[in-house]
Amino acid sequence: MRKFHTLRLLLGDQLDIQHQWFKQTSDDVCYVLAQLRQETDYALHHIQKVCAFFSAMEQFAGQLQNKGHHVRYLTLNDTNADASLDALIIRLCREHQVKRFEYQQPDEYRLHKQLQALELQGHIEINCVDTQHFLLPMPEIPQHFAAGKSVRMEHFYRKMRKRFDILMEDGKPVGGKWNYDQQNRQRLKQKDLDAIPAPLEFSHDVSSILQLLHDHEVNTIGQSTDSINLPVTRAEAIELLSYFCAHCLEHFGTFQDAMTANSPYHWSLYHSRLSFALNIKLISPAETIDTVLKYYAAGQSTIGIAQVEGFIRQILGWREYMRGVYWANMPDYQSFNHFEANHELPGFFWDAHTRMNCMHHAIAQSLDYAYAHHIQRLMITGNFCLLAGISPDQVDHWYLGIYADAIEWVQLPNTRGMSQYADGGIIASKPYASSGNYINKMSDYCNDCHYRVREKVGDSACPFNALYWNFIHQHSELLKNNQRMSMIYRSWEKMNSEDREQIINKAQQLIEDLENL
Ligand code: FAD
Numbered sequence: 001m002r003k004f005h006t007l008r009l010l011l012g013d014q015l016d017i018q019h020q021w022f023k024q025t026s027d028d029v030c031y032v033l034a035q036l037r038q039e040t041d042y043a044l045h046h047i048q049k050v051c052a053f054f055s056a057m058e059q060f061a062g063q064l065q066n067k068g069h070h071v072r073y074l075t076l077n078d079t080n081a082d083a084s085l086d087a088l089i090i091r092l093c094r095e096h097q098v099k100r101f102e103y104q105q106p107d108e109y110r111l112h113k114q115l116q117a118l119e120l121q122g123h124i125e126i127n128c129v130d131t132q133h134f135l136l137p138m139p140e141i142p143q144h145f146a147a148g149k150s151v152r153m154e155h156f157y158r159k160m161r162k163r164f165d166i167l168m169e170d171g172k173p174v175g176g177k178w179n180y181d182q183q184n185r186q187r188l189k190q191k192d193l194d195a196i197p198a199p200l201e202f203s204h205d206v207s208s209i210l211q212l213l214h215d216h217e218v219n220t221i222g223q224s225t226d227s228i229n230l231p232v233t234r235a236e237a238i239e240l241l242s243y244f245c246a247h248c249l250e251h252f253g254t255f256q257d258a259m260t261a262n263s264p265y266h267w268s269l270y271h272s273r274l275s276f277a278l279n280i281k282l283i284s285p286a287e288t289i290d291t292v293l294k295y296y297a298a299g300q301s302t303i304g305i306a307q308v309e310g311f312i313r314q315i316l317g318w319r320e321y322m323r324g325v326y327w328a329n330m331p332d333y334q335s336f337n338h339f340e341a342n343h344e345l346p347g348f349f350w351d352a353h354t355r356m357n358c359m360h361h362a363i364a365q366s367l368d369y370a371y372a373h374h375i376q377r378l379m380i381t382g383n384f385c386l387l388a389g390i391s392p393d394q395v396d397h398w399y400l401g402i403y404a405d406a407i408e409w410v411q412l413p414n415t416r417g418m419s420q421y422a423d424g425g426i427i428a429s430k431p432y433a434s435s436g437n438y439i440n441k442m443s444d445y446c447n448d449c450h451y452r453v454r455e456k457v458g459d460s461a462c463p464f465n466a467l468y469w470n471f472i473h474q475h476s477e478l479l480k481n482n483q484r485m486s487m488i489y490r491s492w493e494k495m496n497s498e499d500r501e502q503i504i505n506k507a508q509q510l511i512e513d514l515e516n517l
């Protein structure tokens with residue numbers, strides 16, 4: 001084996017060709033990218049997610065080689081005998097007789113701990129460098145976030161707007177407002193459905209990866225397909241971003257929360273579908289924001305501030321915020337369970353066989369595309385788990401596996417915190433819980449549902465209704481003093497006791513029979 005002075009590890013979500021590491025080539029440095037059982041098996045992943053990661057890693061290795069870097073790209077066949085990432089690194093350091101091992105700061109706590117604990121024989125120096133991806137540098141996270149402390153996203157976001165001078169004018173927010181939620185978040189009406197743009201889909205032959213997964217008996221979920229539609233190169237990520245700006249940005253905010261079953265593009269709507277490309281670092285948040293701002297400046301007449309601000313809030317606000325909460329609160333965060341929820345995740349999460357039309361659509365499209373948009377994740381599947389008292393461990397397990405963009409640093413705070421309120425309010429000022437009313441307001445799912453959204457009890461009543469009021473009743477000790485919940489508690493207390501009892505009984509029946517909803 002050829003000798004190298006330095007071995008540099010690249011994890012599957014560290015595919016940033018703009019990183020300073022790649023500014024120069026060197027005959028002393030060898031980069032390694034490896035398919036590993038440790039990574040295919042730490043969650044039950046969607047098959048398209050595994051294929052997308054492996055495909056993007058392979059493309060990236062090729063790109064580095066074309067630029068003149070030395071690279072070892074190892075498939076599952078090559079790493080079959082390596083029990084873990086550590087074992088692989090130890091072997092490679094020995095094979096190449098390296099003097100130094102370097103890696104980029106992992107985004108996930110488990111990998112951070114694993115690499116931090118790595119011990120190499122023979123005085124090999126170990127060095128960790130920043131990924132240079134996020135806007136908020138890692139060492140500054142403690143200035144904004146502390147373990148167990150709730151920091152509101154809105155405060156953090158405003159600081160980030162000021163700090164990076166984004167959508168600011170003379171120290172004030174452009175347009176005079178920080179937040180345009182009131183103008184956004186509309187339902188899609190019948191007349192809007194034909195205008196929904198077709199999503200930009202790529203086509204990558206992953207048959208050889210599928211063969212490899214089959215040969216190694218890797219367990220996966222979701223729809224298998226020979227060709228995946230996700231961006232797996234930087235060029236594709238940039239193309240997807242341009243496509244978003246040209247076709248979706250104009251209505252992004254307006255229909256950000258809308259859901260429909262009545263469009264061939266029901267699964268993509270006006271969303272960017274950039275999360276996978278962002279999370280594996282094919283593009284950076286800074287350049288994403290920059291591109292959107294350039295589009296805005298060029299086409300002010302058609303693209304309004306409410307749309308642009310709505311999108312930038314997601315990247316500059318929510319995405320950076322979730323990372324801050326994660327790092328400030330790990331490892332405790334992964335075991336928070338504020339409501340002591342402990343029910344089993346129903347089997348229909350794995351096959352979408354449920355008569356609840358909203359759940360059927362959200363789950364089926366997740367299984368088909370390894371993608372669902374935010375409100376489907378939060379207010380359909382997440383809301384159901386919250387109301388039904390599903391164990392947050394099982395909820396995390398599902399979310400971490402099913403979405404192509406699911407990497408723990410962003411999945412965990414969104415799932416356990418934002419959607420399950422298992423952190424007791426570190427992220428959300430109140431639980432994102434709702435009855436069928438909200439779903440009916442934001443979607444057309446209820447029109448074709450087996451259940452009746454206006455009914456609370458009885459065989460055909462929408463399960464979300466009784467489950468919602470039961471949740472309110474059951475957790476009153478924990479929630480009734482929350483000012484943002486006071487109106488809801490007043491409504492509950494105003495209901496006559498007979499109705500309340502019927503609702504609670506109905507909810508108990510539903511919870512006992514979750515599998516058959
Ligand atoms: P768009 O709607 O086009 O939004 C643009 C971008 O903003 C996204 O690509 C994403 O990078 C960022 N963004 C928006 N909302 C959030 C958020 N709440 N947190 C972090 N970034 C955000 N996002 C992930 O990237 N990985 C996950 O594993 C993940 N799990 C989630 C689980 C639950 C229960 C919930 C409620 C949300 C989760 N999200 C996750 C956040 C969000 O739903 C996805 O980022 C978004 O749906 C991805 O689709 P998009 O790229 O089309 O997003």
Ligand code: SF4
Nearest residue numbers: 356358436446449462
């Ligand atoms: Fe979902 Fe209830 Fe509407 Fe059916 S009626 S789609 S279960 S909210």
